[in-house]
Amino acid sequence: MPSRSPAVCAPSAVSSFAWLLVKEYRELVASRAWWVLLLAMGPLVGVTFISAVRTYGEASGLNGTTAGVGEAFSPLIGIWAPTFSACEVAAVFLLPFVAIRLVSGDRQSGALKIEMQHPIPAFARIGAKALVLFGGWMVASLAPLAAAVLWKSYGGSVYPPELSSVVFGHLLNAGLTIGLACAAAALTEHPSTAAIVTLSVTVGTWILNFIAAVQGGIWERIAGYTPPAMIAQFQHGLIRLDVVLIAIALVTSGLALASLWLRLGVSVRRRVQESVALAAIAVLVLVTASVASPSWDLSENRMNSFPEADEEVLAKIHGPLEIEVHLAPEDPRRADLDRKAIAKLRRVMPALRVQYISATSIGLFEQTAPHYGEIWYELGGKKEMSRATTAESALETIYDLAGIKPPVEKDDEIFHGHPLAVAPKGAAAIFYFVWPAACVVGAFFIRRRPI
Amino acid sequence: MFQARNLTKRYGRLTALNDVSFSVRRGEVLGLIGPNGSGKTTLFECLGGVLPLDAGTLVVDDRPLSDQARAATLFYLPDSIVPWPAQSVRWALDFTLGFFNGRARLRDEVVQRLDIGPLLDSTIGSLSKGQRKRALLAIGLLMPQPLLLADEPFDGLDLRQSREVAQTLRSYASAGRTMFLSIHQIKDAARVCDRFILLSGGTIRGEGTFDQLASQASARGAETADLEEVFLALT
Numbered sequence: 001m002p003s004r005s006p007a008v009c010a011p012s013a014v015s016s017f018a019w020l021l022v023k024e025y026r027e028l029v030a031s032r033a034w035w036v037l038l039l040a041m042g043p044l045v046g047v048t049f050i051s052a053v054r055t056y057g058e059a060s061g062l063n064g065t066t067a068g069v070g071e072a073f074s075p076l077i078g079i080w081a082p083t084f085s086a087c088e089v090a091a092v093f094l095l096p097f098v099a100i101r102l103v104s105g106d107r108q109s110g111a112l113k114i115e116m117q118h119p120i121p122a123f124a125r126i127g128a129k130a131l132v133l134f135g136g137w138m139v140a141s142l143a144p145l146a147a148a149v150l151w152k153s154y155g156g157s158v159y160p161p162e163l164s165s166v167v168f169g170h171l172l173n174a175g176l177t178i179g180l181a182c183a184a185a186a187l188t189e190h191p192s193t194a195a196i197v198t199l200s201v202t203v204g205t206w207i208l209n210f211i212a213a214v215q216g217g218i219w220e221r222i223a224g225y226t227p228p229a230m231i232a233q234f235q236h237g238l239i240r241l242d243v244v245l246i247a248i249a250l251v252t253s254g255l256a257l258a259s260l261w262l263r264l265g266v267s268v269r270r271r272v273q274e275s276v277a278l279a280a281i282a283v284l285v286l287v288t289a290s291v292a293s294p295s296w297d298l299s300e301n302r303m304n305s306f307p308e309a310d311e312e313v314l315a316k317i318h319g320p321l322e323i324e325v326h327l328a329p330e331d332p333r334r335a336d337l338d339r340k341a342i343a344k345l346r347r348v349m350p351a352l353r354v355q356y357i358s359a360t361s362i363g364l365f366e367q368t369a370p371h372y373g374e375i376w377y378e379l380g381g382k383k384e385m386s387r388a389t390t391a392e393s394a395l396e397t398i399y400d401l402a403g404i405k406p407p408v409e410k411d412d413e414i415f416h417g418h419p420l421a422v423a424p425k426g427a428a429a430i431f432y433f434v435w436p437a438a439c440v441v442g443a444f445f446i447r448r449r450p451i
Numbered sequence: 452m453f454q455a456r457n458l459t460k461r462y463g464r465l466t467a468l469n470d471v472s473f474s475v476r477r478g479e480v481l482g483l484i485g486p487n488g489s490g491k492t493t494l495f496e497c498l499g500g501v502l503p504l505d506a507g508t509l510v511v512d513d514r515p516l517s518d519q520a521r522a523a524t525l526f527y528l529p530d531s532i533v534p535w536p537a538q539s540v541r542w543a544l545d546f547t548l549g550f551f552n553g554r555a556r557l558r559d560e561v562v563q564r565l566d567i568g569p570l571l572d573s574t575i576g577s578l579s580k581g582q583r584k585r586a587l588l589a590i591g592l593l594m595p596q597p598l599l600l601a602d603e604p605f606d607g608l609d610l611r612q613s614r615e616v617a618q619t620l621r622s623y624a625s626a627g628r629t630m631f632l633s634i635h636q637i638k639d640a641a642r643v644c645d646r647f648i649l650l651s652g653g654t655i656r657g658e659g660t661f662d663q664l665a666s667q668a669s670a671r672g673a674e675t676a677d678l679e680e681v682f683l684a685l686t
Contacts, residue, residue, distance in 0.1 A: 012552075019550040023535070030537035110532025113501045114590070118551060119522040265500040265518075447537075 016120050017128060024102065024132035033101045034136050035443040037094040039436055041143040044086035046431025049147040052082040053154070053424040060419035073417035074301050075151070076162045081235040083147045087140075087170040088231055091177045095137065096198040099181035102129050103258065104191040112262065122259035126186070130178055130255055137174040141167070143435060150427055157418035161298035162237040169234020172247040173227050179254025186258035202227075214361040216329030225290075237299025245289035253282040293350050301415035304344060309407035310395055311348045317379070317402050320351040324376040328358040328366060333389045337375065341394035377401055452477040452629060453516075453524065453598060458507035460493055460653075467493040469653045471507070475598065475631055480624045482644030483633040484682060490653040491633040492530065495602050498631075499527025526551075528591035530602035530633075533583065536576030540567060540586045543575055544593060553593040561592045564619045580607035588616060598629045605639045617643040641678040651686035 028034050056078040103126070106112040115125065145167075152158050177198075184197040205226040212223030223229055225246050233243060260266075260274050297304040305311060323342065327334035334356070345352050359366055366372045377384050377394075379401040386397045399406045453475040460468040467490045475481050485491050496502035498509065500521055509516040511524055535543055544562070548555050562568050565585045570578060578586060584607045591599050604620065605613045620643055624630050634640040640647065647664060649657040657664050664685065665675035673684030 015552075016550050019546060023546055023550070026538060026542070027535070106534075109534050109536055110529055111534035113496075113499070113527070113529045113532060114534055115550075116501060117499060117522055117526060119519050265503055267503040267505075270503075 013120060013124075016118060017124055020115075020120070020125060020128035021132060024128050025135075027102055027105065028098070028132050028136050029446050031098065031101050031105075033094075033098045035439060035447070037090060037098055037136075038140050038442075039439040040094060041086065041090055041140045042431045042435030042439070044089060045083060045143040045147055046427060046435075048086045049079070049083040049144075049150070049431070050424045050427050052079050053151070053422065053427070057421045057423065060421040073419040074299070074303070074415070075157055075159070075418060076166070076235070076237055076299050076301075076303075079151055079156065080148075080163055080166045084144050084166050084170055084235070087144060088173065088228075090140065091137075091170070091174050091227075092202055095133075095174060095177045096181040096184075096202075097195060098136065099129075099133050099178050100185045100191050100194045100198065102133060103182050103185035103262075104188075104194055107185075107189075107262075108191070112264070116262070116264060122263050123256060126182055126255050126259040126262060130175075130182065130251075133178045134171075134175065137171070137178075141170070143431070144170075146430065146435075147427070150424070150430070154420065154422045154425070156420050156422075157300075159300040162300055165234050165237045165239055165298040168239070169231050172234075172244065172251075173231055175251040176227055176247060176254075179251040179258075182258040183254040183261075186261035213330060216356055216358075216361070220329065221290075236303055238295060238297055238304040240295040242290050242292040245292055246286055249282060249285045249289055253278065253285075293346075295347050297347070301417075305347065306344050306391060306395065307407075307409050309409060313404060313407050314345070314348045314395075314398070317349065317398070317404070318351070319380045319402075320353060321345070321349055321398065322353045322355070322378040324374075324378070325354065325356050326358065326371045326374045326376075327356065329356070329361050331358075333373070337389035337394075340389065340391045344391060345394070345398075452511065454510040455498065456508050456510060458494070458497060459505050460490075460497055460502070461505050467653050468497065471650075471653070471655055473648050473655060473658050475629060476646070477597075477629055478624060478627055479645045480621060480630040480632065480643055482640040482647045483631065483650060484637060484640050484647055484678075485635065485650035485686070487635060489650045491635070491650055492602055493653075494650065495527055495600050495631075495633055496529070498525065498600055499529075501527065501529075522596075524596055525598040525600055525631075526591060526594040526596040527600040528587060528602060528604075530606060532587070533576055534587075537574055539572050539574055540578070540589075541571040543586065544571075544589060547590045547593050551594055553595050555593075557593060561589045564622075565589050565592075565616065581609065581612060584608055585612070585616070588619075592619075592623060592628075597627075598631060600631045600633075602633045603635065604632050605634065605636060613639055614642070637679045637682055647678070649682060649685050657681075657685045 056073070056075075059078075060073060106115065116122075148158060148163060180201055181194065181198045184201075185191065185194040188194045188197060205228065208219070208226055209223045209228060212219040225243060230243050230247060233240060256278055257275060260271055260278065263271065295304075306314065325334060325337065327337070342352075342354055358372075359369070373387050375386050375389070377386065377397045379398065382401050384397050384401055386393055388394075395406065454473070456472050458468050458471040459466070471494060483491050483494065493502065497504045500518065509521065511520065516524065535546070538546075544558060547553050548558065562571070565588055567582070567585050567589055570582055570586060573582075575583060575586060584604070588601065588604055591601055605616060608616060617639070620630055620632070632640070632644065634644075641661070646660050647658070648655060649664070657667055659667075661678060661681070664678075664681045668681040668684035669675045671684055674680045675684070
């Protein structure tokens with residue numbers, strides 16, 4: 001005779017969450033999609049790392065060519081950015097399928113109907129999936145980190161802050177992908193629809209970047225927060241608080257949306273209402289986060305900053321600086337000015353106001369217009385015009401307007417670069433053979449008996 | 452123990468459940484009988500909280516059932532699902548016990564009674580329909596809630612297995628567990644249930660013991676020799 005029914009006692013939330021984590025981990029390692037992602041990371045990183053090391057080596061004088069300019073040799077741009085671009089490809093084309101499989105799998109198999117009868121909050125359920133997916137991504141990130149170890153073994157320079165910036169940027173990007181894919185999988189009935197929605201949003205961000213390049217203005221500002229633009233900043237060693245906050249807010253919003261739509265027992269009307277409320281809160285948070293101005297330049301060669309002496313002087317200029325740029329959005333001189341001068345000025349002069357004026361998007365037919373190409377600087381009621389787009393000319397004009405003598409650049413502040421002429425020894429064996437073989441063996445054993 | 456009052460569920464213009472009311476008594480095995488498409492699964496999904504109701508309330512001890520209280524009161528075991536297909540039966544039972552704080556003391560007993568010992572190391576996705584049904588029933592029996600709603604618990608089982616499972620469910624009911632079973636095979640229902648709810652076209656056509664339903668049917672001049680005839684007379 002069976003025992004009498006025990007009184008029902010509520011399961012501990014912590015213990016239930018731990019069980020969810022274990023379950024999601026087992027589901028992740030059982031999924032082919034994750035092993036394919038893992039497998040592909042090796043060759044992807046191999047291709048990018050090997051070609052980056054070769055190019056870096058040739059420019060540094062490998063095979064008898066003349067050594068390049070030392071200042072140009074920064075591993076951040078020469079090695080880390082191209083090597084970690086493999087992560088960007090994987091985050092766009094592979095990671096969404098892993099995330100969708102983990103979320104949609106429960107709905108397809110019917111496991112969701114069992115699990116959702118537990119009183120644990122829906123956000124905790126989706127949170128467990130996100131944490132495990134993030135862990136899975138960290139494992140995949142071991143491939144580019146292995147490249148960093150190889151680079152160090154070649155005698156290459158590793159500047160941890162700038163490498164951390166690149167890694168952090170790609171982790172945030174993976175978080176964005178996970179948030180988006182989870183939301184798409186929860187909103188749609190079938191994994192294939194979720195995949196189409198996710199890829200459509202990704203393509204949408206590319207279109208947004210294109211429109212921003214053509215139209216400028218508010219589009220340009222919004223496009224600055226798309227994953228490709230965000231990654232580009234981290235790859236230059238620049239960490240902007242507004243970008244980090246917006247990325248975290250987007251990830252959280254995606255997961256929250258997913259948790260709303262995984263509650264199958266709640267009416268669709270109520271879920272729609274809650275989603276609208278969530279969207280309103282998200283917009284509010286995004287707008288608030290976008291005004292955060294602190295940023296940190298972690299690059300060894302300070303590529304996002306003026307020399308320290310200049311920054312000290314600029315920080316003492318309190319009056320609002322206004323810059324009027326008569327250049328079209330697609331004019332390369334405008335991009336040059338933005339990157340070399342305005343982005344750096346924004347970091348030290350929060351009171352900076354920049355106005356772009358142009359009649360067309362490409363500027364081709366504006367070249368003969370009276371003021372086209374002019375850059376007007378206004379400080380303390382004085383105005384000065386320049387046509388140069390370099391950092392030096394911008395600083396010179398500002399110092400002139402402020403009546404300040406330009407500081408003298410110190411020799412010890414100059415970045416002398418890290419040229420390295422080596423061949424990528426052993427990289428092909430590691431990324432094309434050892435890594436894939438380890439993945440195949442791991443998949444064979446761990447899928448059967450998860451650790 | 453548990454009452455459903457005026458439950459209504461619509462899919463667009465189709466009314467799947469129309470003003471459905473009934474009660475479940477503590478320790479009984481209650482059978483929900485109805486033809487395919489009568490709304491049995493919809494009713495169970497609404498009771499289990501995996502489908503929203505358009506109207507109606509669930510009541511326990513004359514108090515409306517909150518989502519939290521529902522999770523502590525009843526567990527709905529769906530039909531035709533293959534949860535965690537890549538995981539072993541052993542792990543699924545462990546997960547059930549750990550995640551839901553299930554009845555760990557019953558584990559070995561349930562495994563033995565449902566004869567799933569040889570299946571423990573098989574993945575759920577690799578089981579046959581009948582094997583999977585037994586594994587899922589084990590999950591249901593190990594859940595901590597006092598009321599178990601099982602959708603088609605005999606579907607996929609052969610005659611011998613059906614009888615054994617019926618016996619198992621009855622024995623747990625006699626030990627205090629309340630069972631509410633959705634069954635479309637009337638012979639299976641007659642074998643295991645104490646009372647019956649007849650559902651057809653989304654409405655309740657009768658509720659009671661066989662004798663009570665038979666007297667309703669005979670009042671309509673129908674044959675009442677077995678549950679099938681009673682069902683046909685009342686629906």
